[in-house]
Amino acid sequence: MITSAPIQKSNYSLKLDSYKSEVLVLTLSYNGFELAEFSKAPYIITKIADLNFTHAIKDVQEMNNYLIQFISEHNLNKQHFQQILINWVGNHFTLLPTSFYEPEKARDLLEFNIGKNPEESVITNDVEDIKLVYSIPNEIKSTLDRLFPSHNLKHIGYSTVKLFFNHFQLKNAELFLNIHNGQTEIVIKKDKKPLLYNVFNTLSDEDILYYLLFSVEQFNLNPNSVKVAIAANRETSDTLFSAIKKYIRNVEYAVSDKLIIKKEELEKLPHHYYFTTLNRLLCE
DSSP states (O other): OOOOOOEEEEEEEOSTTSSOOOEEEEEEETTEEEEEEEOSSSEEEEEEEEEEESSOOOOHHHHHHHHHHHHHHTTGGGSOOSEEEEEEOOSOEEEEEGGGOOGGGHHHHHHHHHOOOTTEEEEEEEETTEEEEEEEEHHHHHHHHHHOTTOEEEEHHHHHHHHHHHSTTGGGOSEEEEEETTEEEEEEEETTEEEEEEEEEOOSHHHHHHHHHHHHHHTTOOTTTOEEEEEOSSOTTOHHHHHHHHHOSEEEEOOOOTTEEOOGGGGGSOTTTTHHHHHGGGGO
16 A cells, blocks of 8 residues: 655656657656656657655555556556666665676675665676676566566666766766766766766755765866766756856756657756656667
């Protein structure tokens, strides 16, 4: 049974039957869900929706109930998508060079970093010569397998790092700040090699600013010259961005690739909104 957790919802879509939805992207976390539907070739966005929790859901069963309700509310399990891509935003992960990875030790490697997780499925993704080992609650994985048997699941780090190195705008950035509801990803690269990828629980703007400046300091980046790109579902006039610009000189907002086409009311959405969800299909 779903409890009464405070939530916020958004929903944008094209007029009925304007274009057929053939690609679905879901981004899931304990803090909320995002979805984007697209036509295929060209990738015209047909729908965007999200559900955000005021506080992160702690109980897996409750989160799973919300997920099933979200999928049902948007009729996702009744449509015939040609491609279903899913991002999992979780803190249970570790990174290591592909050359050091041994498949039979995946769970041991992960649990060495995060502790025992017997109720979670361990999965690996390959990105930029890195093996990303992560886990997702068994109940959530079971729901995805049941409702979307042919889905393509990746940790959010797969998409974020892939975009950081290949997206037309992010290729020249040195630090990428990808802000989600309740969680923030920070990625740093130097000489086309990754230096840092991490996901931080960020309950306030002060948390985001702290982790950003801490990362800049730890990797000896010059605040006056480092090129920082930001993605978030916030207006560019947001007070957080004003605070960041007091410390970091070169800041720009990540925008979706031109292959991602917006029409009708979706054109009104700022281009840095729903960044990873909208651009995930370019990572495959």
